[in-house]
Amino acid sequence: xxIQCNVCEAAxxxxxxxxxxxxxxxxCDEKVHAANKLASKHQRVPLSTSSSHMPKxxxxxxALGYFFCLEDRALLCRKCDVAIHTANxxxxxxxxxxxxxxxxxxxxxDPGASLTSLKSDSGEKVSDTKSSSVSx
Numbered sequence: 614x615x616i617q618c619n620v621c622e623a624a625x626x627x628x629x630x631x632x633x634x635x636x637x638x639x640x641c642d643e644k645v646h647a648a649n650k651l652a653s654k655h656q657r658v659p660l661s662t663s664s665s666h667m668p669k670x671x672x673x674x675x676a677l678g679y680f681f682c683l684e685d686r687a688l689l690c691r692k693c694d695v696a697i698h699t700a701n702x703x704x705x706x707x708x709x710x711x712x713x714x715x716x717x718x719x720x721x722x723d724p725g726a727s728l729t730s731l732k733s734d735s736g737e738k739v740s741d742t743k744s745s746s747v748s749x
Contacts, residue, residue, distance in 0.1 A: 616660060620645060628657045629712060631686055636660060658688065660712060672697070683708040 616626040618638040626636035630646070632655040637645060646652045658668055658681075670678040670690035678688030682698070684707040689697065698704050 626660055628659055629681065631656045631658065631681065634683060658712065679712055681710050681712060683710070688712075 616636045618624045618626045618641050619635040620637055620641035624638035624640065627639050628642050629636050630642070633645070637657075642657065646655055646657070668678050668688050670676050670693050671687040672689060672693040676690030676692065678690055680689045680691070680694045681687070682689060682694070684704075685697075689709075694709065698707055698709065
């Protein structure tokens with residue numbers, strides 16, 4: 614699945630800016646983060662399927678981080694994500710996203726559930742499938 618740049622809405626997104634909560638193509642990333650000194654310090658993660666470019670989990674620092682928690686501003690592997698976000702009702706409500714831009718949750722959905730069109734808070738289309746966790 615290719616993620617569209619949130620700025621130009623034309624090119625394929627190549628990086629995820631954690632501070633801006635935005636997926637950006639290389640050109641827009643350069644423009645946005647060259648705007649001022651503060652923006653240039655934003656942490657950005659490449660959106661790549663190659664494991665050599667994938668960041669490590671911020672918690673265990675061993676496994677690859679596939680989940681981004683907006684509230685914690687952290688990249689997590691599946692094991693750490695489940696351990697942290699099942700601790701109590703407050704943290705289970707955190708908004709978490711796969712690095713691909715697909716929103717995920719802790720509860721699995723019914724395998725026979727119908728497809729829906731999810732939209733982000735800004736009204737942009739995020740995915741053509743229901744949000745679900747990886748249950749393995």
